[in-house]
Amino acid sequence: MLAKIESRSVLGIESRKVDVEVDIAGGLPSFTIVGLADTAVKESRDRVISALKNSGFKFPPKRITINLAPADLRKEGASYDLAIALGILAANGELGQEIAEGMVFCGELSLDGRLRPISGVLPIAMGLAGSGVKGLVIPRGNSREAGLVRGLRVYAAVCLRETVEFLKGNAGIEPVSAEGLCADGATPGPDIDFSDVKGQWHVKRGLEVAAAGGHNVLTMWTQCDGGVRSGGKSSLNIRKNVLRGKSVRSKILSLQRILNSVFILPYKKKTNDII
Amino acid sequence: MRNRELGDLGEDLAARYLTAQGYIILARKFRCRSGEVDIIALDKEVLVFVEVRSRSDEEHGMPCETINREKRRHIRRVALAYQARHGLLDRDSRFDCVSVVFIDESRIKSIELIKDAFWS
Numbered sequence: 181m182l183a184k185i186e187s188r189s190v191l192g193i194e195s196r197k198v199d200v201e202v203d204i205a206g207g208l209p210s211f212t213i214v215g216l217a218d219t220a221v222k223e224s225r226d227r228v229i230s231a232l233k234n235s236g237f238k239f240p241p242k243r244i245t246i247n248l249a250p251a252d253l254r255k256e257g258a259s260y261d262l263a264i265a266l267g268i269l270a271a272n273g274e275l276g277q278e279i280a281e282g283m284v285f286c287g288e289l290s291l292d293g294r295l296r297p298i299s300g301v302l303p304i305a306m307g308l309a310g311s312g313v314k315g316l317v318i319p320r321g322n323s324r325e326a327g328l329v330r331g332l333r334v335y336a337a338v339c340l341r342e343t344v345e346f347l348k349g350n351a352g353i354e355p356v357s358a359e360g361l362c363a364d365g366a367t368p369g370p371d372i373d374f375s376d377v378k379g380q381w382h383v384k385r386g387l388e389v390a391a392a393g394g395h396n397v398l399t400m401w402t403q404c405d406g407g408v409r410s411g412g413k414s415s416l417n418i419r420k421n422v423l424r425g426k427s428v429r430s431k432i433l434s435l436q437r438i439l440n441s442v443f444i445l446p447y448k449k450k451t452n453d454i455i
Numbered sequence: 456m457r458n459r460e461l462g463d464l465g466e467d468l469a470a471r472y473l474t475a476q477g478y479i480i481l482a483r484k485f486r487c488r489s490g491e492v493d494i495i496a497l498d499k500e501v502l503v504f505v506e507v508r509s510r511s512d513e514e515h516g517m518p519c520e521t522i523n524r525e526k527r528r529h530i531r532r533v534a535l536a537y538q539a540r541h542g543l544l545d546r547d548s549r550f551d552c553v554s555v556v557f558i559d560e561s562r563i564k565s566i567e568l569i570k571d572a573f574w575s
Contacts, residue, residue, distance in 0.1 A: 206548075207544055208534055208538070209548060209550070209571070209574045209575065210574055210575050211574060240547075241501075241549045241574070
């Protein structure tokens with residue numbers, strides 16, 4: 181039988197659609213992966229076989245052919261493991277092909293069936309946001325990256341078994357909620373900025389430096405050096421939020437997108453915030 | 456000569472063992488241009504190509520470990536030839552291996568069946 185599962189590959193900082201086609205036929209048992217796959221992808225064969233068996237699924241001794249389409253796109257890394265495993269289950273009739281329709285799967289499998297975090301979740305999620313897919317399934321260890329993206333339902337699964345039960349509707353996985361970037365929220369402030377403020381160059385400069393470094397700021401007025409009340413402290417403070425708000429968010433996001441296309445993002449253990 | 460006899464004896468024992476396990480023996484010593492498969496059998500619906508390995512001691516490792524890549528390639532070719540000849544190319548198939556370890560000519564130390572021993 182034939183099955184098709186959708187996955188994604190990262191090309192630079194963009195993501196491309198990759199269809200994982202699985203065909204299971206009778207004959208001498210073999211397992212072939214075609215479609216310009218590198219060594220890590222070819223090796224997924226052994227990971228997938230062990231993961232399926234250790235998750236309690238049957239693994240058929242049949243002629244299994246896996247095609248990663250489009251054939252002219254180079255496939256690297258282990259992130260197709262999950263899609264390949266689900267494709268085998270679907271082609272083997274253990275999972276209905278229609279329930280995986282419109283979903284995208286990325287994740288590396290460990291031999292016991294658990295999902296290991298992969299690099300590139302942020303570019304993948306950003307590429308999928310607003311594209312109309314039903315959802316993206318990723319390893320639990322990548323939920324922080326995926327949580328940065330809005331406009332996409334992301335499900336972070338622990339293992340292959342959980343993913344299958346979720347698809348069958350037997351178990352629920354809460355979608356990852358899109359959160360802010362830093363501990364202090366970094367919410368986009370009101371739509372005002374320093375263009376409303378005349379002069380006060382030294383204050384603006386100070387606030388900019390503080391915002392860039394993520395420092396705290398104390399603004400105060402003093403009588404002794406000729407300061408005045410209502411000199412614009414609050415007014416400046418509100419406008420400072422713009423620096424840390426929307427514009428910074430998009431900048432951080434694009435920086436992390438570049439970083440994440442190669443690495444898994446580091447994060448602070450305590451708060452789960454991405455550094 | 457002695458090794459040959461040991462091998463034949465091992466094959467007989469393996470065939471009996473497989474029958475006891477519910478296999479239906481279809482052919483013994485199936486030969487074609489590319490080589491030979493010791494036993495071809497049916498395990499329920501699945502066509503099984505069995506390689507039997509006999510040893511007089513375990514000192515140099517388990518008998519099954521002696522099936523190297525070259526041997527696997529031969530078995531695979533013969534299996535394909537058998538399937539083609541009998542119109543069974545689409546049939547679910549499997550490669551099994553039976554290890555027979557002898558103490559002497561009349562006694563065996565162990566007999567072990569490894570199902571789905573390798574993939575082509």
